[in-house]
Amino acid sequence: MGRATGHGLSSAGRALWTAVAGFVVAGLVAGCATPPPKQEEIVWPNPPEPPRIRYVGSISSEADVAKPTFLSLVKDLMFGTEPPARMGKPYGVAVDPSGRLLVADSAWGKVMVFDPDQGKFSLLGLSGPGVLSKPLGVTTDSRGRIYVTDSLQNRAVVYDHDGNFLLGIGERGRFDQPIGIAVNEKLGRIYIVDTRKHNVSVFDTEGNFLFEFGGRGTENGQFNFPTNIAVSHLSGTVAVMDSFNFRVQLFDPDGKFIRKFGDVGTALGHFSKPKGIGFDSEDHIYVVDAAFNNVQIFDLEGRLLLFFGQMGKGPGEFWLPAGLAVDGKNKIYVADQYNRKVQIFQYIVQPDAGKGIEPLSGSRPEEQKTAPQGQ
Numbered sequence: 001m002g003r004a005t006g007h008g009l010s011s012a013g014r015a016l017w018t019a020v021a022g023f024v025v026a027g028l029v030a031g032c033a034t035p036p037p038k039q040e041e042i043v044w045p046n047p048p049e050p051p052r053i054r055y056v057g058s059i060s061s062e063a064d065v066a067k068p069t070f071l072s073l074v075k076d077l078m079f080g081t082e083p084p085a086r087m088g089k090p091y092g093v094a095v096d097p098s099g100r101l102l103v104a105d106s107a108w109g110k111v112m113v114f115d116p117d118q119g120k121f122s123l124l125g126l127s128g129p130g131v132l133s134k135p136l137g138v139t140t141d142s143r144g145r146i147y148v149t150d151s152l153q154n155r156a157v158v159y160d161h162d163g164n165f166l167l168g169i170g171e172r173g174r175f176d177q178p179i180g181i182a183v184n185e186k187l188g189r190i191y192i193v194d195t196r197k198h199n200v201s202v203f204d205t206e207g208n209f210l211f212e213f214g215g216r217g218t219e220n221g222q223f224n225f226p227t228n229i230a231v232s233h234l235s236g237t238v239a240v241m242d243s244f245n246f247r248v249q250l251f252d253p254d255g256k257f258i259r260k261f262g263d264v265g266t267a268l269g270h271f272s273k274p275k276g277i278g279f280d281s282e283d284h285i286y287v288v289d290a291a292f293n294n295v296q297i298f299d300l301e302g303r304l305l306l307f308f309g310q311m312g313k314g315p316g317e318f319w320l321p322a323g324l325a326v327d328g329k330n331k332i333y334v335a336d337q338y339n340r341k342v343q344i345f346q347y348i349v350q351p352d353a354g355k356g357i358e359p360l361s362g363s364r365p366e367e368q369k370t371a372p373q374g375q
Contacts, residue, residue: 042316044308052357053308053345055316059101059114060341061086067119085121090335092138093342095327102146103342104135111135111148130157130165137181149178149192156181156192169207180229184236187253191229191238198223213255218245221257232279239277239285246271261302269304276324280347286324288334293318305357313339
C-alpha cells in the first residue's frame with residue numbers, strides 16, 4: 001500500500017482529525033471560560049498583626065506541574081488519560097537552584113522531581129549504581145547536585161543536576177540508618193545523621209570521611225534517635241533534630257556544641273514528635289512537629305517567634321508532616337505525609353531589615369503554659 005502524500009488523508013481521516021481537533025479546542029475554551037474563584041489569603045499571625053508567613057499552594061502529583069501540549073491532549077482524547085503519578089509518603093524535601101521540587105518518597109522508593117517551570121515530572125534513582133530503595137533525606141547545592149540518603153541501603157548517593165550518578169557515600173558498616181543530610185558548600189562538607197548510631201558523620205564532597213560527633217545520651221552534644229539536620233548559609237551553624245530527646249541542638253561546623261532548646265511537652269516551644277528542620281535567610285530555625293501538626297519558628301537563642309498550621313486536610317493544615325526545606329527566596333516547603341503532598345509557604349521579609357520577628361510572650365520557660373496548636 002502506498003503512503004499518502006501532500007493532502008492525501010482520506011475524507012474519513014480528515015473528518016476524524018477535524019472532530020478530534022474540535023473537541024480539543026472546545027475543551028481548551030471551556031477550561032478558560034470561567035476563571036477559578038479567588039482564594040482568600042491565608043497568613044500568620046492573624047490580623048491586625050503584620051503577616052510574616054503566607055500560604056502559597058501545594059504540589060501532590062505530576063498533574064500540578066505538567067503542561068499539556070496539543071498532541072498530549074489529542075492522545076488523551078483518543079486513548080484515554082493515564083492517572084498522574086501522585087505522592088505516596090513524602091518525607092524529605094528540597095528545592096534546587098532551577099526551582100525543581102525534589103521529594104524523597106518512601107512509598108515510591110525514589111525521589112520525585114517536579115519541575116513547574118518546564119512543566120515536567122520525573123523519577124530519580126530508578127536503576128544503575130544510583131538506584132534507590134528507601135530514600136528519606138534529600139538536599140541540593142548551588143551547582144544543582146542532588147544528595148540523597150537511602151535508609152534501606154545504608155548509604156548516601158550523589159547525582160548531578162540531570163540525575164546522573166556521581167558517587168556513593170558510606171562504606172559497609174559506616175551507617176545503620178541514615179536519614180538527614182545537609183551540605184556546607186563554603187567548607188565543602190556533607191553532614192549525614194545516623195538515627196540508630198545516634199551521631200552525625202561528616203564527609204568531604206568527594207565522599208571521604210572526615211569526622212563524626214554525637215553518641216547516644218542526654219547530655220549536651222549527645223543524641224537519642226536524631227533524624228534531620230540543616231546548615232545555616234549565613235553562619236554555618238549546624239542544627240540537629242534530636243528527636244527522642246525532644247530538642248534541637250546547635251553546633252559549629254566542626255561539631256562543637258553551642259546550645260540546645262526544646263523539651264518534651266505541649267507548652268509553647270516544646271516538642272512531641274519533632275521532624276523536619278531548616279533555616280531561612282535571617283537564621284530563623286523552622287521545626288516541624290508531626291504530633292502538633294504545625295511548624296514552630298525559633299531564633300538562634302531558642303526563643304519561639306511564631307507557629308503556623310494545625311491538624312486537617314485544607315490549605316495550611318497538616319496530617320503528620322515530616323521534612324522541611326527553605327529555598328533561597330524564603331519559600332518554605334513542608335512534606336505533608338498523610339495528606340500526600342508538599343505544602344508551600346512564604347516567609348515575608350519586612351521592609352525594615354533590622355526588625356525581626358518578636359519572640360512570643362509565652363516563649364520563655366517561666367511563661368510557657370499553652371500548647372502550640374496553630375495560630
